[in-house]
Amino acid sequence: MAFHRIPVTLTINGQKIVRDVEPRTLLVHFLRDELNLTGTHVGCDTSQCGACTILLDNQAVKSCTVLAVQADGSDILTVEGLEQEYLHPVQEAFREKHGLQCGFCTPGAIMLGAYLVNHNEPLTEEGIREQLDGLLCRCTGYENIVRSIQRAYEIMNERQNVQSQTAKGVG
Amino acid sequence: MTQVIGQALQRHEDIRLIRGQGQYTDDMKLPGMVYAHIVRSPYAHAKITAIDTSRAKKMPGVVAVFSGQDLKDEVGLIPTAWIPPDADMKVTPHPALAYDEVRYQGDGVAVVIAESPYLAQDAALAVDIKYEPLKVVTDPFEAKAEGAPGVHTEIPDNVAFHWQAGENLDDIFQKAEVVVKHHFRQQRLIPNAMEPRSALAQYNAAKGELTLWATTQNPHIHRLLMSGLLGIPEHKLRVIAIDVGGAFGSKIACYPDEVIVSWASKKLNRPVKWTETRQENFQVTTHGRDHVQEVELAGTRGGEIQAIRVKTYANMGAYLSTAAPGVPTILFGLIINGAYKIPHASSEVFGMLTHTTPVDAYRGAGRPEATFLVERMVDLYAQALQMDPLEVRQKNLIRHEDFPFTNAFGLQYDSGNYQETLSKALEIFDYPKFRREQENLRKQGKYIGVGLSTYVEMCGLGPSEVAGAVGFQGGLWESATVRVHPTGKVSVYTGASPHGQGEETTFAQIVSQELGIAVDDIEVIHGDTQQIAMGWGTYGSRTTAVGGAAIHMANEKVLEKARKIAAHKLEVNEEDVSYDSGTFSVRGLPSKSVTFQEVALDAYLAWSLPPGIEPALEGTAFYNPKNFTYPFGAHIAVVSVDPDTGDTTLLRYVAVDDVGRIINPMIVEGQIHGGLVQGIGQALWEGAEFDEQGQLITGSLLDYALPKARFFPKFETAHTETPSPHNPLGVKGVGETGAIASTPCIVNAVMDALKPFGIDDLSMPLTPPKVWQAIRQAQGKESLHS
Numbered sequence A: 001m002a003f004h005r006i007p008v009t010l011t012i013n014g015q016k017i018v019r020d021v022e023p024r025t026l027l028v029h030f031l032r033d034e035l036n037l038t039g040t041h042v043g044c045d046t047s048q049c050g051a052c053t054i055l056l057d058n059q060a061v062k063s064c065t066v067l068a069v070q071a072d073g074s075d076i077l078t079v080e081g082l083e084q085e086y087l088h089p090v091q092e093a094f095r096e097k098h099g100l101q102c103g104f105c106t107p108g109a110i111m112l113g114a115y116l117v118n119h120n121e122p123l124t125e126e127g128i129r130e131q132l133d134g135l136l137c138r139c140t141g142y143e144n145i146v147r148s149i150q151r152a153y154e155i156m157n158e159r160q161n162v163q164s165q166t167a168k169g170v171g
Numbered sequence B: 001m002t003q004v005i006g007q008a009l010q011r012h013e014d015i016r017l018i019r020g021q022g023q024y025t026d027d028m029k030l031p032g033m034v035y036a037h038i039v040r041s042p043y044a045h046a047k048i049t050a051i052d053t054s055r056a057k058k059m060p061g062v063v064a065v066f067s068g069q070d071l072k073d074e075v076g077l078i079p080t081a082w083i084p085p086d087a088d089m090k091v092t093p094h095p096a097l098a099y100d101e102v103r104y105q106g107d108g109v110a111v112v113i114a115e116s117p118y119l120a121q122d123a124a125l126a127v128d129i130k131y132e133p134l135k136v137v138t139d140p141f142e143a144k145a146e147g148a149p150g151v152h153t154e155i156p157d158n159v160a161f162h163w164q165a166g167e168n169l170d171d172i173f174q175k176a177e178v179v180v181k182h183h184f185r186q187q188r189l190i191p192n193a194m195e196p197r198s199a200l201a202q203y204n205a206a207k208g209e210l211t212l213w214a215t216t217q218n219p220h221i222h223r224l225l226m227s228g229l230l231g232i233p234e235h236k237l238r239v240i241a242i243d244v245g246g247a248f249g250s251k252i253a254c255y256p257d258e259v260i261v262s263w264a265s266k267k268l269n270r271p272v273k274w275t276e277t278r279q280e281n282f283q284v285t286t287h288g289r290d291h292v293q294e295v296e297l298a299g300t301r302g303g304e305i306q307a308i309r310v311k312t313y314a315n316m317g318a319y320l321s322t323a324a325p326g327v328p329t330i331l332f333g334l335i336i337n338g339a340y341k342i343p344h345a346s347s348e349v350f351g352m353l354t355h356t357t358p359v360d361a362y363r364g365a366g367r368p369e370a371t372f373l374v375e376r377m378v379d380l381y382a383q384a385l386q387m388d389p390l391e392v393r394q395k396n397l398i399r400h401e402d403f404p405f406t407n408a409f410g411l412q413y414d415s416g417n418y419q420e421t422l423s424k425a426l427e428i429f430d431y432p433k434f435r436r437e438q439e440n441l442r443k444q445g446k447y448i449g450v451g452l453s454t455y456v457e458m459c460g461l462g463p464s465e466v467a468g469a470v471g472f473q474g475g476l477w478e479s480a481t482v483r484v485h486p487t488g489k490v491s492v493y494t495g496a497s498p499h500g501q502g503e504e505t506t507f508a509q510i511v512s513q514e515l516g517i518a519v520d521d522i523e524v525i526h527g528d529t530q531q532i533a534m535g536w537g538t539y540g541s542r543t544t545a546v547g548g549a550a551i552h553m554a555n556e557k558v559l560e561k562a563r564k565i566a567a568h569k570l571e572v573n574e575e576d577v578s579y580d581s582g583t584f585s586v587r588g589l590p591s592k593s594v595t596f597q598e599v600a601l602d603a604y605l606a607w608s609l610p611p612g613i614e615p616a617l618e619g620t621a622f623y624n625p626k627n628f629t630y631p632f633g634a635h636i637a638v639v640s641v642d643p644d645t646g647d648t649t650l651l652r653y654v655a656v657d658d659v660g661r662i663i664n665p666m667i668v669e670g671q672i673h674g675g676l677v678q679g680i681g682q683a684l685w686e687g688a689e690f691d692e693q694g695q696l697i698t699g700s701l702l703d704y705a706l707p708k709a710r711f712f713p714k715f716e717t718a719h720t721e722t723p724s725p726h727n728p729l730g731v732k733g734v735g736e737t738g739a740i741a742s743t744p745c746i747v748n749a750v751m752d753a754l755k756p757f758g759i760d761d762l763s764m765p766l767t768p769p770k771v772w773q774a775i776r777q778a779q780g781k782e783s784l785h786s
């Protein structure tokens, strides 16, 4: 091949990954083509759509704007790694509130949502709409995505309450 | 029996999609797979004078490079599959790759196939092509002018078809008390499904079989058309579309790209994948709308509409795409009277060829263009009469007792209660109060406006006899197989091909309700021509109305047989067996019973079946609808316009829709939301534009304004339910209503807001600069607060 390759080491969904990549490889292509993590989607070529959104060191990042080599040493979470023992509250909320139709923008929307619920006090409806600026969805008309994120905050709370109660119970 | 139909069940498809486990075409990877990149014309119209692929062939990782010459004699022309009768339709020869002339920017010229997508892209830059640029026309009206550059030499006047319906209305217009005339420009839209199109072809030389994974709304239509193009018999061709990331009409057409990879896979004996970039999606995936409309309405001074007449120049682009000719004719021209009792109507449509991306169906396909003009004309007529647009609507809406109503073109609207949806909308929105507030605010220099849209559409496509009569080159019935397994679990096979509309869930609800089986015990299978015998796909809001009805019929067959087997087992007559929630029991003796599961097992074991009954338990049905379905509704929009910036803010949107019987209200609401946003997008922001050279200047998401979340308030939705009388489920269809109703609703609202400035119409999209300019101009002529 015409291009030299550069070694990268990253943690993806909790797993250490070591690979040699072409320097120009976009992180999103690295995830999809090299690692078969096809949950992260490519919807555009100008960084507008947000279908490729992942968490990179806990920040919501469009993985089409990052080269795989730039992500060297970072900790990445994709939609495939979101579900632990249970579905993530955002995943659950998207299903409950019909936050997806064709599902193509959904992994990006969910990762963005995960970022929001992890980092913020519950946002107002307007606040959520503002935060969705980097996401294009052609199916849902956004309303149910907004509802999903609102609901995700609630689920998060409910789970925390249950947890603290169980902890009390055990103690 | 528990009620499953009508419940807002969570979607079955979401289980995989929220985990990133969907299977979209581009997610597929096969051993030995290579990647195609299509080299496209940068010119909208040019002669290809030379192609040299030698440099590209030597590039790293390149497997092959082909040009139009290589394909020309080996694959057929890209077909047009809708030929409206009596329209003098011409064929627009469309080779999979152009070899002599390119006719729009993005027309494919060569294909590079390489070991990786990046390498294919690199080598594409090394394909040397010489062009001789030619004159260009992009506007459908200008294309008709004397001396306009021709798109196809065979069609010097650029008129691909000329279609007419209705009567001569000269007399009525001459005698009319009031005539309103207006021109509308229905701008071109770019569908922009978030998933780019993709195709992966795998040829098996030993078997002579081709498997094509593709982003299609109608895999069986693809199989049928492509079999002819590729010379691969239909039984050796398998088309698969598992998860498709939205389409909105843009994945109906049979595109060159799918044909190219299929041919190349056979040629190279390797799997070949192609996925478009968003830029290609803008340039070559079919566009929608693009009409120049001349409209006339005749009415009395008292507000009674007597006639409507339309002459439309519909831009078809450079080639007639698969379903394209049917869109501005049958799906548009026959319903221009909208929801109103207009006794006389006539439509005339010129299908115009231009050097632009081919135009085909886009959410609503024809009906938004029709609804827009009639809803806007009603407002302009009201203004001419100095009457409130609400009053004109109330005077002219078809009345409940008029159903079934036959419109001036002979369409029979199946059922409706337009007054009821309108009153419901007016319950939610206090119209008189708004008018008072509006008056007060105007005095304070604040401009708010209200817009109405009382629409009807025709969907649930459709009766196959009608399809034939109107030149659609296919049937429009739908198939279903309901297969009960020995354990009583059920697989449902549908010929419809949902891609976001949620029928894996709604269809399971229909089966669950009718067979009395848990939804979780039902799996709906779609989008694979090898698993599903035949079907016509998902478009025209037909899936639940037609595909759902087929499932209902298949359920009936299953139950009929199951009842016979149950009766045999219970040793009673069939008539003495009742069925409820999964249990057959003897009437009057409920303890004597047998479960559905037991019957299923018996059917398969076949140890003791009633005489004449074959083993196994499944039903297959083909439902051919008797008529189209006619959803309707009343929408109300409230906007404010800032005269200093021209910016429009949507303050409220009330949508009361009647889509017939509702299977899953959550899904129905979601469909309405999505449609609204697309329709509102057309009114306010979206619009494709070409420059004089035919370059698409709105060719990326930076330049084409797709609506975002923060542009909208919360929608206020409600329903009435008027079942379709001819559909066995009473279902009508909901996929397109939002996009059909909302565009004129918004424009009416903005025009209402701008009324004090004397502005009565502006062309879409109503962007801030356009509105601001118009206000400035208006103020220049006369000062508002003198």
Ligand code: FES
Residues within 6 Å of the ligand: A041, A042, A043, A044, A045, A046, A047, A048, A049, A050, A051, A052, A053, A062, A063, A064, A065
């Ligand atoms: S792919 Fe569209 S923003 Fe990354």
Ligand code: FES
Residues within 6 Å of the ligand: A099, A100, A101, A102, A103, A104, A105, A106, A136, A137, A138, A139, A140, B194, B245, B246, B500
């Ligand atoms: S669900 Fe289809 S694009 Fe968002």
